[in-house]
Amino acid sequence: SQQGEEDPQALSIQEGENATMNCSYKTSINNLQWYRQNSGRGLVHLILIRSNEREKHSGRLRVTLDTSKKSSSLLITASRAADTASYFCATGMYTGGFKTIFGAGTRLFVKA
């Protein structure tokens, strides 16, 4: 079973708009990451936030983490057509090795 669940499953917006994706998870974590996947290709790491951090920024990306609610959100500002992809959250829990568990993903479509 998946650790993280993304919401919404799919999102369609106009270029220039902001896109917000949410992730909920079930157990304690050391960190949470967001990855991007273009159709059928390998995932690419976007950003990592540690369990003791609440917010992190990287370029047009803003990630928040609420460990009390076991949830995270990814905001992409001023979206571009090239941002069209699937976005996955991944929770990391170290137990002698790092179990990094991915959610089901959000499909983002940015219309030009």
Place this chain on the structure above:
Amino acid sequence: DSGVTQTPKHLITATGQRVTLRCSPRSGDLSVYWYQQSLDQGLQFLIQYYNGEERAKGNILERFSAQQFPDLHSELNLSSLELGDSALYFCASSGRLAGAGANVLTFGAGSRLTVL
């Protein structure tokens, strides 16, 4: 090119057969992860190796096995294949076992397995 090499890119085989998927991690990375991605199950964590040793295990079936060799490349063996094993199999690597950013993964392009 991510630096993680997976072969073969595509593989078509029949039910009951056995296949081996190979992964070479990014230069300098000691940790290898295997994932299965299918339409109905999403991205499932299978197993993690670090410097030849199994370190974390996910939803890996008993029909599947993996190992990491002294040169750090890894192989995922899938046997008694079923139709439901058709999926994209990804290998990912990372540099360290623990600590900040240890599980930031670099993914390969995947091996697409089709079981007929």
